[in-house]
Amino acid sequence: MTRSLHLSNVRLADGQRVAVSVVDGRIEALGAHVAAPRDAHIEDGGGALLLPGFVEGHTHLDKSNWGRPWYRNEVGPLLTDRIGNEREWRRASGHDAAAQSLALSRAFVAAGTTRLRTHVDIDTDARLRHLEGVLATRQTMRDTLDVQIVAFPQSGMLIRPGTVELLGDALAQGADVLGALDPALIDGDPVASLDATFALAQRYRKPIDIHLHEPGEIGAFTLKLLLDRVEAMSMQGQVVISHGFCLGALPERERDVLLDRIARLHVALLTSAPPSCTVPPLKLCRDKGITMFGGNDGVRDTWTPYGVPDMLERAMLIGMRYDLRRDDDLMIAFDCVSEAAARGCGFADYGLHVGARADLVLVDAESVAHAVVARPKRKLVVANGRIVARDGALLS
Template identity: 35%
Template sequence: MSAPVTTHSPRADQPSDHGPVVAAGLVDAHIHPDKSSWGGAWMSRAAAADLSEFIANDLATQRGYTRSVEERAHALLQSALASGTLAMRAHVDVSSELGLRNVEGVRAAADRLAPWLTVQIVAFPQFGLLTNPGTEAVMAAALGAGADLVGGIDPLGLEGDVAGHLDAVFGLAARSGRDIDLHLHDGGEPGLAQIREIAERTLAAGMQGRVTVSHAFALADASEPRLGETLDRIAEAGIWVTTCALGDDPVLDPGLLDRHGVQLALGSDGVRDSWTPFGTGSMVDRAHLLAYRTGAMTDAELERCYRAASIDGGRLLGIPEISLPVQRDSPTRLEFPGESLAQIVVDRPAPAAALRDGRPVPGR
């Protein structure tokens, strides 16, 4: 796939006189707006040694918020839109305790920004699907209350039952006709084995192109003997993977995935929530972090990181106007000050203009 159209001046030390850099709209393929404290006072965070402690901190933080899910999510979504994000996939908590309130809050926030920002909601069992009784029923209800996809989380590491967890996730997807986006933090061969099992189930269910594995930290360990085999199985099953280049988390190598034919999109993950004090909601910032973390050097490598945050995300979410390289007159596009798309990834400017379907995006 060719990179979005860019402009170049004859010399890198002189400003371009050929107009702005034109680029595809940005897509945040993995974000948690219901958890965010965006727009509120500074929030101090407790330390966490493992996933279970992070999850406990998260639940305590959500219980303590005084601002509604809709208010906090809208503040973050509005900021992301101003930074050029035109679509996102939001992973939103559902559980026996939270019920549908987070899904309803994020959907209400998203509706206020339509049609400029497209938001897909994943019903996400952050606190366990099997281990938190009643959550599976809430997941099913969420799919009729604003959620678009079925989520899942660490079938082995959190739930301790790979077959049971995947039975529930794929069962919900089959009954509702929805796609799947499943968190997988487990590393090493246990993580790879779960990914291969997800690939097998995807093929058996005929869901090629409709399943995403988010984070997929096991795919970042080049020392694993079965990494190549696992990547080939993912490609065969048409599974998407998302990475977020967040903090000290493992980050997936776009070049390696490209060589195996694996589809990659980029997201923010948590933004100013109990999990992290960092994040801006800008996918230009996130493309910069992906490039930095993976040692991008050439223009092609830098542009590849932008593509993961734009066109490839548009393909994942199935948004035609953000799924192809743009031209100067494309009705959906961003315009940046600068000389080239590679420079944009390094310098991280805000877009000077954003259009969707030929209309300027408001609030810029």
């Protein structure tokens, strides 16, 4: 059956008043003089600002404690402290990745997110249990939220024998992307770790998204090794570097050599714009043609008490971290959770144009900059051509 929707009296970012016609989940027409399709559901936007559905470029649905009682965080300061604490807590508490990923996914959709990339822990304790939970959530949300799953070795790969095989199983069973983590500081052997990662990616024909927290020169060394493999294995456009803290701490000359190579190999960068870490230079990366986008990272888990499933808030935090104050600069912050994020993750048919999947958000805001700063309640959320949320609440 043909499904059609007509949104009238809405405004684009440039202020133009338009209508949008949606048929079978796609934007069929968008403009100032668009007639409603026959038998369409007609919705008056009331002059609201029309935005594309938001994109969460990096989160961990399987870890979240969203909607559950407060988790008292008493973990030590080291990365390894957090990894070990989380693994033990999840085991002892019976943390349910299926229930928690579903709760957080629904909250993301209510706030306007329609595309999402999540990293899911694969390790020799839980094996594929967390993946199975998130696969169930993806199936439940399939008509509303486009979910990419990254098979992520949170506890390390080479230091936990059997993890490589489990990652392969995860890719075979439905994970879309191969994850990796700090090959030098966690696995202790960046050459062997990266060799294993790229061999797996080649075997299963999957892209790579690597967490690179390694600082300064250690991070730069790992990054060079990674870029060598991208080039040697012709994986241009198939790799994302998440966090990339070293790129915010290196001397300019060394940093710019790396950024030029990242641009040439079409490697994308992800930032959560953390206030306590160095970050890659956003505007310089964009000037060099690098796709740099945003994500929450963890939301209310054992790693952090912070985070909410609202990509307008993440855009605001990106703006604050990078001192983006002008309206045109705040458009950059929004791009990090919309067009750039879709491009970096490889989500197809995205945006406000004819033929795109109809993922739309209406907010009462004067401009995109105003929406980022004020983060108004989502007046309407359309996912895959269907109204799924109104006034900040899911309809089902």
